Amino acid sequence: xxxHNLTPPVLDVxxxxxxxxxxxxxxxxxxxxxLQAVSDVSFRVAQGETFGLVGESGCGKSTxxxxxxxxxxxxxxxxxxxxxxxxxxxxxxxxxxxxDLQIVFxxxxxxxxxGMTIRRILAEGLRLLKLDAQTEAARIAELISLVQLPAxxxxxxxxxxxxxxxxRIGIARAISVNPKVIVLDEPVSALDVSIQAGLLxxxxxxxxxxxxxxxxxxxxxxxxxxxxxxxxxxxxxxxVETGRxxxxxxxxxxxxxxxxxxxxxxxxxxxxxKRARTVLEGDLPSPLNPPSGCSFRTRCPRARPLCAAExxxxxxxxxxVACHFPDPAGTEATARATPSTLQTGEGA
Amino acid sequence: xxxTSPRARMRALSSGRALFGRLPLTGKIGVLILLFWAITVxxxxxxxLVDPLMMAGRRLQPPSxxxxxxxxxxxxxxxxxxxxxxxxxxxxxxxxxxxxxVIGSALxxxxxxxxxxxxxVIMRTADVTLSFPPILLAMTVAAALGPGLPNAGLAMIIxxxxxxxxxxxxQVLEVRTREHVEAxxxxxxxxxxxxxxxxxxxxxxxxxxxxxxxxxxxALLAASLSFIGLGAVPPSPEWGSMISEGASKFYSWWIAFGxxxxxxxxxxxxxxxxxxxxxxxxxxxxQ
Numbered sequence: 080x081x082x083h084n085l086t087p088p089v090l091d092v093x094x095x096x097x098x099x100x101x102x103x104x105x106x107x108x109x110x111x112x113x114l115q116a117v118s119d120v121s122f123r124v125a126q127g128e129t130f131g132l133v134g135e136s137g138c139g140k141s142t143x144x145x146x147x148x149x150x151x152x153x154x155x156x157x158x159x160x161x162x163x164x165x166x167x168x169x170x171x172x173x174x175x176x177x178x179d180l181q182i183v184f185x186x187x188x189x190x191x192x193x194g195m196t197i198r199r200i201l202a203e204g205l206r207l208l209k210l211d212a213q214t215e216a217a218r219i220a221e222l223i224s225l226v227q228l229p230a231x232x233x234x235x236x237x238x239x240x241x242x243x244x245x246x247r248i249g250i251a252r253a254i255s256v257n258p259k260v261i262v263l264d265e266p267v268s269a270l271d272v273s274i275q276a277g278l279l280x281x282x283x284x285x286x287x288x289x290x291x292x293x294x295x296x297x298x299x300x301x302x303x304x305x306x307x308x309x310x311x312x313x314x315x316x317x318x319v320e321t322g323r324x325x326x327x328x329x330x331x332x333x334x335x336x337x338x339x340x341x342x343x344x345x346x347x348x349x350x351x352x353k354r355a356r357t358v359l360e361g362d363l364p365s366p367l368n369p370p371s372g373c374s375f376r377t378r379c380p381r382a383r384p385l386c387a388a389e390x391x392x393x394x395x396x397x398x399x400v401a402c403h404f405p406d407p408a409g410t411e412a413t414a415r416a417t418p419s420t421l422q423t424g425e426g427a
Numbered sequence: 428x429x430x431t432s433p434r435a436r437m438r439a440l441s442s443g444r445a446l447f448g449r450l451p452l453t454g455k456i457g458v459l460i461l462l463f464w465a466i467t468v469x470x471x472x473x474x475x476l477v478d479p480l481m482m483a484g485r486r487l488q489p490p491s492x493x494x495x496x497x498x499x500x501x502x503x504x505x506x507x508x509x510x511x512x513x514x515x516x517x518x519x520x521x522x523x524x525x526x527x528x529v530i531g532s533a534l535x536x537x538x539x540x541x542x543x544x545x546x547x548v549i550m551r552t553a554d555v556t557l558s559f560p561p562i563l564l565a566m567t568v569a570a571a572l573g574p575g576l577p578n579a580g581l582a583m584i585i586x587x588x589x590x591x592x593x594x595x596x597x598q599v600l601e602v603r604t605r606e607h608v609e610a611x612x613x614x615x616x617x618x619x620x621x622x623x624x625x626x627x628x629x630x631x632x633x634x635x636x637x638x639x640x641x642x643x644x645x646a647l648l649a650a651s652l653s654f655i656g657l658g659a660v661p662p663s664p665e666w667g668s669m670i671s672e673g674a675s676k677f678y679s680w681w682i683a684f685g686x687x688x689x690x691x692x693x694x695x696x697x698x699x700x701x702x703x704x705x706x707x708x709x710x711x712x713x714q
Contacts, residue, residue: 150609170617177615190606194628203624204614252610 087162088123089292090147090260095120095156097139097146101367112367116142118316119156121393124260127286129293131307131324133300133339135363139316140296141185144262147294148182149173161259178207181253185265187245191237197223197248198233204252222251226281243274247281254285262294267302279306300343304328312336315366315374322398332398332405335359335375373403446707454703460696467513476507479664483507487679497681499672501662508664509685515665517693519576520646523583528638530584531591536630538592539599540622550596553589561586562651569657576649576665579658583648587641594637598630632708640701643694650690666690 097117100110117139124130132140146153149165157166160179168176184190191200201219210218223230226247237245246266253261263282267275283306286293297303303310304324311321312335320333331337338357345351359378364370370377376386381404393401398408447458477483482502483494490497496505534553538546556564568582602608603626611625652658653667654674661668666686673683 145609148613150612174615174617177613180613182610182613184606184610186606190610192607192611192625192629203611203616207615249610252614256614 088159089126089161090124090294091157091159091162092123092143092147093121093157093159095143095146095158096154097142097151098154114366115316115369116366117146117153120311120313120316120318121156122311122318122321124292124294126259126292127290128309129286129295129307131295131297131303131310132313133297133303133310134313136298137363137366138313139366140298140313141264143313144182144264144294144296147260147262148180150182174207178256179259180262181256181258181260182262182264183246183249183253183266186269187242187249188237190249191245193237196234196236197240200237200248201233201252201255204255207256218255222255225254225285226251242270243278246270246278250278250282250285254289254291257289258291260292260294262296264296265298266295268297268299275302282306300339312339315364315369317374317401318393319375319402320398320400321393326398326408330398330406330408332400332408333375333402334379334381334405336400337406373401375402449707450700450703451706453699454706457696457699457703460692461700464513464517464693464696467510468517471510471514474510476510477504479503479508479511480662487676487682489679490681496685497679499669499679499682500676503664505669505682505685508669509666509689512664512666512669512686512689515576515659515663516646516649516667516690519580519583519649520642520693523580523587523645523649524638524642526584527587527641528591528634531588532595532634534588535592535595535597536599536622536627539596540603540618540626546596549592553592556585556589557593559586561648565648565652566655566657569652574657574660576653576659576663579649579652582652582657583645586648587645590637590641591634594633595630598633599626602626602629636701636705636708639697639704641697643697646693646697647690650686 095117096115096119099114099116100112101114102111120139120143122130132143134140142151145151147158149158149168153166157164159165160176163176165173165176165180191197192203195203198219201222202215205215205218219233220230223233228244228247228251232240232244232248237248240248246269250266266282267278270278279302282293285291293306295303295306307324309322310324310327311318312327312333313319314335320327320331320336327336328340331340334357338359341354341357345354357380361378364374364377370387372388372390373379373382373386374390376382379386383404385403389403391401391403393399396408447455450458480503483504484498484502486498486500486502488494488498488502494504494506496509499505499508534549538549559567565579565582565586568585569579572578572581599622608621608625611621616625649658650665650667650670653665654671656668656671659665659668661672666689669686670683670690673679673681673686676682
């Protein structure tokens with residue numbers, strides 16, 4: 080364990096913020112409004128680990144994912160990939176590093192070029208490796224079998240595959256270049272529930288085999304719990320609670336996390352009747368005009384004057400919350416809390 | 428779903444017979460008319476027609492067995508002149524459409540993809556060009572360059588490119604936000620490759636349909652320019668100038684009838700074909 084703590088995180092996101100200018104004044108010189116999509120988000124992911132990012136739609140999860148890949152340039156903060164700051168690299172310097180950092184998108188149809196065969200789609204991704212024709216063909220066949228599809232899909236077009244098959248191709252494309260980190264942006268939420276489990280298991284077995292770190296973005300808590308070692312809960316562009324998946328689910332400390340968890344239906348009807356349910360009132364505030372102080376205070380059952388005056392900072396512990404009045408950390412979690420170390424799963 | 432995906436479109440295109448089979452009846456008629464004119468253009472000089480530039484009979488004769496569409500004010504055979512006219516108007520229309528599509532699409536794609544001041548310069552130029560009535564702008568340019576079909580063609584390219592620039596820009600703007608483009612960037616593709624391989628192949632359909640329809644409009648404008656004396660120079664049997672000659676001989680209706688019907692058939696045929704192609708390729712709504 081201690082040895083593992085010394086290995087640098089493969090992905091280190093530091094104080095990342097993204098502001099989108101919205102509209103402009105008459106002369107086009109100054110944006111009319113600023114949309115704060117991601118605010119001061121920091122987290123680390125170790126090799127072979129899965130970090131889950133949960134939050135409502137519009138909380139900045141996907142923007143964060145795209146900032147990590149430099150598909151969008153972050154406004155502030157850094158992303159370190161295996162110790163290298165990639166935030167300030169230009170496109171040409173970024174290109175070789177793209178091998179280590181891949182993405183799987185939510186919509187498996189629009190994320191595949193509709194005019195290319197699966198073979199060509201995978202070959203496009205493999206251009207980074209500069210393989211010769213024979214190796215490339217072998218690699219494509221290998222990738223297709225890795226994602227458990229029949230070999231003959233290679234010569235088909237995306238529209239000839241089912242949604243689940245398409246998403247497997249999306250995954251094959253992401254793993255094709257042997258990345259260290261894959262950002263999974265809601266990879267299963269566009270699929271039928273019956274197909275989700277198979278895909279999640281595939282992701283898991285690929286992770287074990289290839290030792291890839293996942294940043295798993297989702298709004299479905301049960302999915303996130305199933306795949307994640309650690310979880311960050313996002314609200315209005317900020318991480319409000321982060322910790323090991325088990326700690327966070329067994330002992331949620333932030334009122335928002337508690338509300339989210341209480342929205343998961345329980346399989347046992349007796350337990351379901353007994354538990355107290357926290358129902359949030361109102362909608363997600365507009366990120367154009369976020370509330371002062373704690374951004375969650377407008378919907379928080381515990382809000383007091385302090386919450387409007389001062390923004391709570393995210394603690395620097397293993398199971399951290401950004402709240403003035405959180406529930407205490409569980410005893411087990413407190414015992415484990417070693418500042419700024421990476422908690423990884425038992426598999427480490 | 429399969430029938431509307433772009434790859435299916437490409438395959439449909441490559442097998443022309445299958446495509447022809449899927450066209451509505453009007454589209455098929457359009458294809459046949461255009462085919463007739465295309466054959467006429469390349470082979471009319473070998474046809475057993477009287478010389479379109481020679482006096483073939485008495486002047487201003489109404490249609491008869493010898494002169495199917497009569498003779499004009501100089502005694503030339505209108506039927507022969509009409510068919511020979513295709514070899515003037517149609518190649519010009521083809522050239523104008525091809526150049527307008529290539530130039531306009533290239534500029535529009537660059538504007539849409541790179542944005543910024545490049546976009547601003549190109550699109551404002553296009554806006555200014557489009558704000559003139561086409562015939563007026565074409566007249567101005569043709570008048571400045573001097574009469575003659577090549578100059579009229581150049582004038583029409585200047586009139587037409589902004590339409591394709593706008594069309595292509597809108598398509599590129601739409602396609603560039605798709606996730607497969609982001610995936611290509613994440614896969615390390617450079618800007619040029621993203622544009623050429625991942626965006627442009629999905630942007631051609633509206634341009635293709637529009638170009639088909641515009642072909643007839645360009646033929647019409649070419650004839651209009653010739654009509655007012657800025658296109659083909661006499662004695663060339665260009666349709667517009669023939670109508671112009673007929674316009675002053677009001678009681679000899681047959682002089683303008685031949686070229687008039689020719690223009691009508693081309694414009695109608697391209698509209699039919701364009702509509703038919705749109706029905707096949709551009710079916711909007713749920714896939």
